[in-house]
Structures are given as C-alpha cells and as structure tokens.
Amino acid sequence: MITLHNVSKQFESFEAIKNVSLSIKSGEIYGIIGASGAGKSTLIRMMNYIEKPDEGSVVIDGEALDQVKHKRIRHIRQSLAMVFQGYNLVGNKTVYDNVAVPLELSKVPRRDRAERVLESLRFVGLETLKNQYPGQLSGGQKQRVAIARALVNNPSVLLCDEPTSSLDPNTTAEVLEVLKRINERLGVTIVIVSHEMEVIKSLCQRVTVMADGKVYDTVENNPTGVHHMEHSAEGFVKRLRSGGDANDS
Amino acid sequence: MIPDVLVEYQSEIWVSIGETFVLVGFAILAALLVGLPIGTFLFLCRKGQLLENQFVFSSLNLIVNLIRSFPFLLLVIFIIPFTRFVMGTAIGTVAATLPMMIIAMAHYSRLVEQSLLDVPKGVMEAAVSMGASIKDIIFKFLYVEARSALVLSMTTSTISFISYSTIMGVVGGGGIGDFAIRYGYQQFRTDLMIYVIIIILVFVQFIQYAGITLARKIDKR
Ligand SMILES: Nc1ncnc2c1ncn2[C@@H]1O[C@H](COP(=O)(O)OP(=O)(O)OP(=O)(O)O)[C@@H](O)[C@H]1O
Ligand SMILES: [Mg+2]
Numbered sequence: 379m380i381t382l383h384n385v386s387k388q389f390e391s392f393e394a395i396k397n398v399s400l401s402i403k404s405g406e407i408y409g410i411i412g413a414s415g416a417g418k419s420t421l422i423r424m425m426n427y428i429e430k431p432d433e434g435s436v437v438i439d440g441e442a443l444d445q446v447k448h449k450r451i452r453h454i455r456q457s458l459a460m461v462f463q464g465y466n467l468v469g470n471k472t473v474y475d476n477v478a479v480p481l482e483l484s485k486v487p488r489r490d491r492a493e494r495v496l497e498s499l500r501f502v503g504l505e506t507l508k509n510q511y512p513g514q515l516s517g518g519q520k521q522r523v524a525i526a527r528a529l530v531n532n533p534s535v536l537l538c539d540e541p542t543s544s545l546d547p548n549t550t551a552e553v554l555e556v557l558k559r560i561n562e563r564l565g566v567t568i569v570i571v572s573h574e575m576e577v578i579k580s581l582c583q584r585v586t587v588m589a590d591g592k593v594y595d596t597v598e599n600n601p602t603g604v605h606h607m608e609h610s611a612e613g614f615v616k617r618l619r620s621g622g623d624a625n626d627s
Numbered sequence: 628m629i630p631d632v633l634v635e636y637q638s639e640i641w642v643s644i645g646e647t648f649v650l651v652g653f654a655i656l657a658a659l660l661v662g663l664p665i666g667t668f669l670f671l672c673r674k675g676q677l678l679e680n681q682f683v684f685s686s687l688n689l690i691v692n693l694i695r696s697f698p699f700l701l702l703v704i705f706i707i708p709f710t711r712f713v714m715g716t717a718i719g720t721v722a723a724t725l726p727m728m729i730i731a732m733a734h735y736s737r738l739v740e741q742s743l744l745d746v747p748k749g750v751m752e753a754a755v756s757m758g759a760s761i762k763d764i765i766f767k768f769l770y771v772e773a774r775s776a777l778v779l780s781m782t783t784s785t786i787s788f789i790s791y792s793t794i795m796g797v798v799g800g801g802g803i804g805d806f807a808i809r810y811g812y813q814q815f816r817t818d819l820m821i822y823v824i825i826i827i828l829v830f831v832q833f834i835q836y837a838g839i840t841l842a843r844k845i846d847k848r
Contacts, residue, residue, distance in 0.1 A: 428755055455758035466753035469848030470771050479767060480757050511847040537756075
C-alpha cells in the first residue's frame with residue numbers, strides 16, 4: 379500500500395505539489411489524470427522517492443520513507459518498478475541485457491537470471507527479440523521491453539508515468555492490455571499517470587484528478603465517477619485558469 | 628624503399644619512438660586511472676546530477692581549467708621543482724612522464740565530463756528508480772551508454788598527448804619530436820625532419836582510424 383500524507387513540493391519558488399494526500403490499495407489499478415504541468419509526474423515520482431517531498435510523508439507498506447536509511451530506500455525501489463513515457467532503455471544493451479539489469483542490481487546469481495528474463499520477455503510477447511538492441515525496435519516494442527524490465531524482479535507495484543503517451547492508438551491498446559494482464563495475473567498494483575481520459579477509463583478502478591498541484595477529486599471508474607471527472611474537473615481546471623482558487627468551491 | 632637518412636639514423640629513431648611510447652603511454656594510463664574518475668565525479672557533481680555539489684564542482688572545474696589553459700611548455704618548466712620532489716629528478720624520460728600525466732588527467736577528465744553529459748537524463752532516472760547504487764549507475768548505465776564517446780575522447784586525447792610529448796626535449800624527455808628538433812632542425816637535416824613528421828602523421832592517422840572504427844563498432848544506439 380502506498381500512502382501520501384499532505385505532501386508538498388516546491389521548485390525554487392514554484393509550488394508544484396500543494397498538500398496532497400492519497401492512498402493506493404494493494405492490487406488496484408489507480409489512475410492520476412490532469413493537464414500538462416498539473417504535477418502528475420512529480421507526484422508519482424514521490425512514491426518511490428525519486429522526488430523527495432518538502433513536507434508531508436510517503437508511506438510504503440507501513441514504512442515512512444523519511445524515517446529510513448538511503449540503502450533501505452534503494453531496496454524499496456526495487457519493489458516499486460517504474461515505467462516511463464520515454465522508455466529509458468539502455469541503448470547499448472540488448473533487449474535481454476536491459477531486462478536483466480534489475481536482477482544484476484539485486485545480486486541474483488547469473489545462472490538464475492536467464493529463466494527469469496525469458497519469462498518476463500515471454501509475458502510481454504517479445505522473447506524472439508531478445509538479441510536486438512532498443513534502437514531496432516518500434517515504440518510499442520520498446521515500451522514492452524521496459525515493462526518486462528520492470529516486471530523481472532517481481533515488484534509489488536508498477537509506477538507508470540504516461541506509458542502510452544508516445545504511442546499510436548493501436549500500440550497504446552497493446553501496452554494497456556499488457557498492463558491489465560500484469561494486474562490480473564500477477565496481482566501487481568498499478569499506478570498510472572496520464573493526461574488521456576481514454577487510457578484511464580479503460581484501465582483504472584479509481585482515479586485522482588489533479589490540477590495546479592492539487593488533488594481535485596478521487597472517483598471510482600464507473601459512469602457516475604466518469605461523469606463527475608469529465609464535467610466538474612473541466613470546470614475546476616477552467617476556474618483555475620481564470621485565476622480563482624479551486625479550494626473555495 | 629626506405630630513405631637512406633632513416634636507415635642511417637634508425638637506432639636513434641627507434642629509441643625516440645620508444646621514448647614517445649613511454650611518455651604517451653603513461654599519459655594514457657593517467658588519463659584512464661585518474662582522468663576518467665575525475666571526469667565522472669565532475670559530471671556527477673554538476674547541478675541537477677546525483678551528487679550535486681556546487682563547491683566541489685567549482686573547485687575541481689577550476690583546477691582542470693587552470694591546468695588545461697596553462698601553456699604546456701611553461702607548465703613543464705614551472706613544475707620542475709615539483710617534478711624533482713616527486714620523481715627524484717627533473718630530467719629524463721621518466722621524470723618527463725609527470726607533466727605528461729598531469730596534463731593528461733586534466734585533458735581527459737574534461738572530455739569524459741562532456742561525454743557523460745550526452746547520456747539521456749531518462750536513462751539515469753531509470754537507474755535511480757531501479758534502486759541502483761552510485762557505483763552501479765556509473766558502471767552499468769553511464770559508461771555503457773557513453774562508451775563510444777569515451778573511446779572517441781580517448782582518441783582525441785591520445786593525439787593531443789603525442790603533440791604535447793614533442794616538446795619534452797626541454798627537460799631531456801626525448802621522444803620523436805625531440806629527435807626531429809635535434810637532428811632535423813638543429814643539424815639542418817630538413818629531409819630527416821620531414822620524414823619524422825611523416826612518421827608522426829601516419830601514426831596519428833592510424834590512431835584516429837582505430838578510435839573511430841572501435842567507437843562505431845561498440846555504438847548500438
Ligand atoms: N526539476 C524541476 N525543476 C523546476 N520545475 C519543475 C521540475 N519538475 C517539475 N517542475 C515544474 O513543476 C510543474 C509540474 O511538473 P510535472 O512534471 O509534475 O507535471 P505533469 O503533470 O507531469 O505534466 P506533463 O503532463 O507535462 O508531464 C511544472 O510546472 C514543471 O515545470
Ligand atoms: Mg509528466
């Protein structure tokens with residue numbers, strides 16, 4: 379379980395995250411949606427402490443990250459795998475070697491790696507491309523390699539920051555299908571940041587709407603919730619743009 | 628086929644080439660063993676990087692800049708007392724490796740820092756998100772991703788080291804450049820000088836070619 383308690387974050391004098399609290403349950407698919415600059419990336423990056431909040435606390439399975447040593451945080455990060463919009467694969471490593479990296483980092487003996495790497499690649503349907511380099515793959519394939527890399531160490535959570543935003547609709551569907559399967563078959567909790575309503579609607583059970591560094595609302599992904607998200611959230615964003623403070627409402 | 632002058636002076640030429648190898652070899656060694664870590668550290672201490680540290684960065688940066696902007700001939704002479712202190716003597720090929728190593732560290736470290744800047748920020752971020760330690764980030768991500776730039780930088784540095792080595796005659800360091808000056812220039816054997824220059828040019832071309840070929844071969848991006 380991931381809990382954020384009143385977290386805030388400032389970049390120079392700019393408040394990117396303002397007093398946000400939320401709680402993500404084990405096993406769910408949780409969406410964070412909002413316009414560009416809303417603070418979605420900053421928020422999801424706090425969950426594995428790549429970004430440290432100035433105030434508030436991040437609690438992972440009962441452990442407050444500001445109370446533990448850096449070494450422990452590195453360890454925790456291995457169970458909170460991250461997937462990025464830009465894939466972030468190592469271009470000079472083959473698909474196989476990219477996926478093997480997390481195993482190397484957690485000191486899994488070499489002889490035990492092969493099976494896990496191949497299993498992970500099989501899960502995303504890319505076993506046959508194991509000797510290719512990322513530069514030889516399509517965007518969707520690269521993202522599936524990145525997902526295989528994220529999966530290989532049996533993480534309990536997958537943090538996905540705009541995983542499909544660089545992909546065309548067909549490839550997007552492919553990647554979303556993989557994510558769904560990971561959640562259903564492996565029981566991995568998924569947090570997904572997106573600015574695309576369709577992505578969120580097709581995948582998530584609960585959604586947090588963000589604007590201007592704040593949480594506007596958290597809704598269930600059902601017709602009522604979606605209606606709320608689509609209509610009131612829009613008004614919320616508009617009101618912010620015209621200078622009013624959304625917290626007044 | 629081989630010009631008579633070269634045959635005539637062949638033993639001196641071979642000794643000179645050997646001295647150049649020693650001077651440049653130690654420079655390369657210092658570049659790899661000290662310049663590479665310093666360059667990596669410089670990069671990591673930059674603003675926005677993992678070990679961000681304004682003070683350490685500025686200090687190191689200043690030292691590297693100072694050494695690099697010092698006219699090399701004057702540097703060699705200026706540090707003679709230091710050379711004598713460290714090496715026991717300031718004269719000869721062995722002593723001359725010290726200034727060569729000093730310039731080599733500064734030269735390569737700057738190129739290393741620049742090479743690492745080209746590693747995509749996202750790759751670093753992925754490394755951190757995987758819980759990688761600094762050591763893992765350096766060896767399993769940074770150097771892997773920057774490897775062809777590092778090879779090209781080493782090529783550039785080596786060629787500069789050859790150039791730097793040609794003046795080491797001022798402290799009795801010898802080398803092929805010193806040979807060209809002493810025999811070719813001072814004894815008015817222009818033909819000899821030209822042949823030596825050709826030898827150096829061929830050698831530099833070879834290094835350049837080898838560096839580029841290797842860099843290309845290991846670049847899979
Ligand atoms: N390292 C940083 N330094 C300065 N400002 C930053 C930094 N990171 C983020 N910001 C600012 O914080 C705000 C929120 O950024 P964030 O990346 O979290 O937004 P986002 O919702 O993910 O947007 P996008 O959809 O464009 O990815 C933006 O205005 C951004 O410019
Ligand atoms: Mg973002």
